Amino acid sequence: MDGGRRSRAESGRPYKERDWPGASLLGRLGPADRDHLLTLGARVPYPADHVLMWEAEQTDHVLILLSGLVKVTGHADDDREALLAVRMRGDLLGELAALDGQPRSATVTTCGPVVTRTVPRAEFLACLRDRPRVAHAVNQSVVAKLRAANTHRVNFIGCDAATRLARVLHHLAMTYAERDGDSAVIRWPITQPELATLAGASEPSVQKALRRLRGKGVVTTGYRSIRVDGLEQLRSIGYSEA
Structure with missing residues (x-):
């Protein structure tokens, strides 16, 4: 970890609005709120095939994915590993545990090298409290993930x-x-x-x-x-x- 906050200039190059997919958390935010969010926590690079979060572990920080892709997996009742989703740059990871304090609901693994900002729960919740637009964007992101999961299930009904x-x-x-x-x-x-x-x-x-x-x-x-x-x-x- 870098041990502290880093500004956009310190991270190597400025983050521009066009860098972030519109459906991602960072893509939903205006420049001021996005820039503030990108000062939180510590910037951390990870190698390929690295587990960022384990299902059922008792941790509560969040990760903001700055680059790369990760896969989200969970275990079915028969202990098979199920791929639940893929997340890309601009997405927020681990927000459920940060919001409700419960164990992780899934495992998150890197698909190639990635860079994140790792934000402690207290710092993340303080940001939501002090910046309503960030809180609203996080709520939108959570709802979008739920809708996508529901659509995924409904679209498969009756299909071979x-x-x-x-x-x-x-x-x-x-x-x-x-x-x-x-x-x-x-x-x-x-x-x-x-x-x-x-x-x-x-x-x-x-x-x-x-x-x-x-x-x-x-x-x-x-x-x-x-x-x-x-x-x-x-x-x-x-x-x-x-």
């Missing part, structure tokens, strides 16, 4: 495994991948078991669906990456054929 997988891959490609026209590359490791949990399908069903997508030339799978060669075709498979 291949359709669900196509929808998952399309969402990941549109939200987190490097786009190039009708193609996109997801350059972070996502395993077939994780795809299966996201799609609410068995691993053999996902393997079969992936083979079909590869056979149609829609996706190409590689080491720690997935390339979508036809975003529009993938969207058609996931939605038009449902």
Whole structure:
């Protein structure tokens, strides 16, 4: 850790509004509130495949993700690990434990190198108390995550495994991948078991669906990456054929 607060200039380069996705916490804030939030806590870099938070651990700090991607996982009743979500730069992590003081609800692991600001609970809550616009943006962020989870479940009702997988891959490609026209590359490791949990399908069903997508030339799978060669075709498979 850097042991204290750092200004925008001290962090190496200024953070600009265009840097932050509009749906992220930092993207929801105005410049003054965003700049204040970015002075809280300590700036901390982490390597790939590093666990930032463990499910059920009794910690209550929050992390503001400045760069990189992380995956959020939890354990099902049969002890399988389920991929719950992916978070990107500008997102807030760990806010539930900070707000209610309960154990962590999920495990957060880095997908490649990331940089965060690690903010103690007391400092985070003081910011929410003193800056209503930040508190409102945090509330919006929590609600957006809940709505996304509900939409994810509802969209899968009545769909077969291949359709669900196509929808998952399309969402990941549109939200987190490097786009190039009708193609996109997801350059972070996502395993077939994780795809299966996201799609609410068995691993053999996902393997079969992936083979079909590869056979149609829609996706190409590689080491720690997935390339979508036809975003529009993938969207058609996931939605038009449902």
